[in-house]
Amino acid sequence: MTDYRDFYRGRKVLVTGGLGFIGSNLCRTLADLGAQVLAVDSLLPDYGGNLFNLAGYEDRVRINVADVRGHGMQYLVRGQEVLFNLAGQVSHVDSMTDPFTDLEINCTSQLWILEAVRKQNPDLKVVYAGTRQIYGKPRYLPVDENHLLTPTDVNGINKISGEFYHLVYHSVYGLRASSLRLTNTYGPRQLIRHDRQGFIGWFVRKAVLGEEIQIFGDGQQKRDFDYVDDVVDAFLRAGATDSSDGQVFNLGGDEPTSLLDLVKMLVEIAGRGSFTLVPFPPERKRIDIGDFYADASRIRQTLGWQPRVRLREGLERTIAYYREHKERYL
Amino acid sequence: MTDYRDFYRGRKVLVTGGLGFIGSNLCRTLADLGAQVLAVDSLLPDYGGNLFNLAGYEDRVRINVADVRGHGMQYLVRGQEVLFNLAGQVSHVDSMTDPFTDLEINCTSQLWILEAVRKQNPDLKVVYAGTRQIYGKPRYLPVDENHLLTPTDVNGINKISGEFYHLVYHSVYGLRASSLRLTNTYGPRQLIRHDRQGFIGWFVRKAVLGEEIQIFGDGQQKRDFDYVDDVVDAFLRAGATDSSDGQVFNLGGDEPTSLLDLVKMLVEIAGRGSFTLVPFPPERKRIDIGDFYADASRIRQTLGWQPRVRLREGLERTIAYYREHKERYL
Numbered sequence: 001m002t003d004y005r006d007f008y009r010g011r012k013v014l015v016t017g018g019l020g021f022i023g024s025n026l027c028r029t030l031a032d033l034g035a036q037v038l039a040v041d042s043l044l045p046d047y048g049g050n051l052f053n054l055a056g057y058e059d060r061v062r063i064n065v066a067d068v069r070g071h072g073m074q075y076l077v078r079g080q081e082v083l084f085n086l087a088g089q090v091s092h093v094d095s096m097t098d099p100f101t102d103l104e105i106n107c108t109s110q111l112w113i114l115e116a117v118r119k120q121n122p123d124l125k126v127v128y129a130g131t132r133q134i135y136g137k138p139r140y141l142p143v144d145e146n147h148l149l150t151p152t153d154v155n156g157i158n159k160i161s162g163e164f165y166h167l168v169y170h171s172v173y174g175l176r177a178s179s180l181r182l183t184n185t186y187g188p189r190q191l192i193r194h195d196r197q198g199f200i201g202w203f204v205r206k207a208v209l210g211e212e213i214q215i216f217g218d219g220q221q222k223r224d225f226d227y228v229d230d231v232v233d234a235f236l237r238a239g240a241t242d243s244s245d246g247q248v249f250n251l252g253g254d255e256p257t258s259l260l261d262l263v264k265m266l267v268e269i270a271g272r273g274s275f276t277l278v279p280f281p282p283e284r285k286r287i288d289i290g291d292f293y294a295d296a297s298r299i300r301q302t303l304g305w306q307p308r309v310r311l312r313e314g315l316e317r318t319i320a321y322y323r324e325h326k327e328r329y330l
Numbered sequence: 331m332t333d334y335r336d337f338y339r340g341r342k343v344l345v346t347g348g349l350g351f352i353g354s355n356l357c358r359t360l361a362d363l364g365a366q367v368l369a370v371d372s373l374l375p376d377y378g379g380n381l382f383n384l385a386g387y388e389d390r391v392r393i394n395v396a397d398v399r400g401h402g403m404q405y406l407v408r409g410q411e412v413l414f415n416l417a418g419q420v421s422h423v424d425s426m427t428d429p430f431t432d433l434e435i436n437c438t439s440q441l442w443i444l445e446a447v448r449k450q451n452p453d454l455k456v457v458y459a460g461t462r463q464i465y466g467k468p469r470y471l472p473v474d475e476n477h478l479l480t481p482t483d484v485n486g487i488n489k490i491s492g493e494f495y496h497l498v499y500h501s502v503y504g505l506r507a508s509s510l511r512l513t514n515t516y517g518p519r520q521l522i523r524h525d526r527q528g529f530i531g532w533f534v535r536k537a538v539l540g541e542e543i544q545i546f547g548d549g550q551q552k553r554d555f556d557y558v559d560d561v562v563d564a565f566l567r568a569g570a571t572d573s574s575d576g577q578v579f580n581l582g583g584d585e586p587t588s589l590l591d592l593v594k595m596l597v598e599i600a601g602r603g604s605f606t607l608v609p610f611p612p613e614r615k616r617i618d619i620g621d622f623y624a625d626a627s628r629i630r631q632t633l634g635w636q637p638r639v640r641l642r643e644g645l646e647r648t649i650a651y652y653r654e655h656k657e658r659y660l
Contacts, residue, residue, distance in 0.1 A: 113482075164490070168483060172616045
């Protein structure tokens with residue numbers, strides 16, 4: 001896997017959700033590596049797609065604004081060599097208030113994409129953005145890929161389907177599909193305008209603005225965190241090798257960190273802001289999963305991946321980014 | 331659980347898929363027990379709904395032909411006390427040729443039903459018809475409820491979602507929902523016109539017609555079988571007690587039986603027909619799961635259920651039924 005970055009030079013690569021948080025970071029790196037990148041994004045309001053995320057790369061990444069639901073994908077997948085499939089609805093809270101939309105975006109969309117690949121470009125390599133959310137509340141820690149799936153919300157359920165569709169299209173049709181089960185990802189280009197796409201972006205926002213961060217519960221919940229560049233690296237590795245076909249891989253963080261320690265670090269780095277512990281709102285408590293951290297040994301062994309950016313360093317870069325581009329994200 | 335049958339006297343009970351195989355048998359028994367039964371069925375062609383399945387019960391079961399997708403359920407759930415939720419698309423092969431329809435019927439429909447219950451009748455007791463298909467190819471036998479879910483086709487994936495929606499609506503909204511993971515069910519009132527709803531109905535058809543039964547592979551695949559009356563009994567038990575809320579239960583058969591032994595028994599009972607071993611067609615092989623039989627100790631311990639009808643006896647009743655009503659099913 002030493003040359004997995006070289007692999008992308010001159011390759012035609014399609015990224016769905018390419019204007020979103022992880023998708024845009026991936027597109028930028030791919031362009032830097034010399035790939036011919038096509039970013040497809042629906043730019044649905046509130047979902048994370050942001051044209052500014054590809055600022056400076058307008059000449060090197062082709063942007064196609066489109067919903068992946070529908071026949072358009074039948075055209076867009078043609079001639080591509082790798083598909084990084086990151087389009088999705090990521091808000092757990094939204095999935096409960098509007099489960100039908102979550103189903104459309106996270107399930108129906110995936111069928112449109114996979115049917116397009118199967119019919120138009122069955123040799124296309126596909127890497128799907130899965131999530132640790134499908135495990136639900138851990139029965140043991142760290143959570144490995146054999147852990148039972150007990151999702152706590154509709155989003156977790158629909159993300160299971162999205163991943164399983166990929167695996168079944170691999171086993172039945174031989175599609176070269178795999179899935180990375182992402183844990184909490186943070187870094188530049190995340191949507192931080194509202195608090196419905198995970199707590200870390202929201203905490204970053206509060207720190208940048210010097211506001212008070214509310215931590216639900218006692219703050220002792222441990223989680224693992226990946227800086228977005230490390231997640232991009234995992235996608236690049238998975239996309240460049242046949243050994244990922246038909247596989248699922250946990251990503252894991254550097255070291256499990258309590259939310260309280262995370263917030264203290266954020267406030268310290270930002271040099272402003274504060275925090276307070278508040279009781280869980282009932283609608284959040286019901287879908288909270290307590291401690292979570294993943295066993296990432298499979299991806300380390302198979303793809304040689306491990307997180308490189310330490311939490312403090314990643315948070316410093318993150319805060320610096322949003323300070324510089326405040327008006328684009330706040 | 332001695333009085334679980336008395337529980338239904340005078341109760342208002344809604345059965346989705348009430349004109350289908352298991353649904354109609356359940357409606358008939360419920361009517362016999364004195365329940366006020368409302369059978370909702372879309373009567374979609376080829377899905378198993380059959381008006382003849384409620385023959386003789388027209389005065390005791392109210393039939394409402396409707397698709398469960400849409401706002402109609404908001405009305406139909408009102409005032410009901412128990413909902414047996416059996417509407418679904420059960421063909422694995424169809425789910426691969428038309429994954430979007432399978433998604434609509436097995437996922438979108440379930441959200442319509444659960445949203446209706448949540449908004450209009452949150453105290454309604456709900457029992458969902460799950461399936462052993464969600465386990466996929468067993469990693470160990472017998473398969474208990476903690477077995478990993480590795481579905482081999484789109485139907486298996488969407489049935490996982492259907493079940494998980496019920497569990498999440500239980501944990502988040504407190505809906506009194508549970509799921510029975512059915513294994514191979516056989517008996518009167520099954521669709522046996524085509525071979526896309528499981529092998530057993532198809533084998534029964536062939537035996538009744540005195541035709542040759544083709545067994546894929548060497549016939550040594552072991553499965554467990556439940557006569558439909560036993561499955562009805564499991565639904566009645568789950569619907570009559572709070573101890574099922576939020577739970578999933580495997581059903582299991584009497585004794586694992588090879589397909590070859592099953593077919594020999596069928597031919598012997600029918601007194602006609604024959605069988606031959608043929609290689610798996612590739613599209614079936616890819617979604618075949620080999621041996622499967624379930625560990626049903628949880629439902630035995632919690633609800634006191636176990637199968638009562640031996641395979642031979644059940645097959646005798648089944649053959650007799652289709653002989654008598656040949657023109658309605660063949």
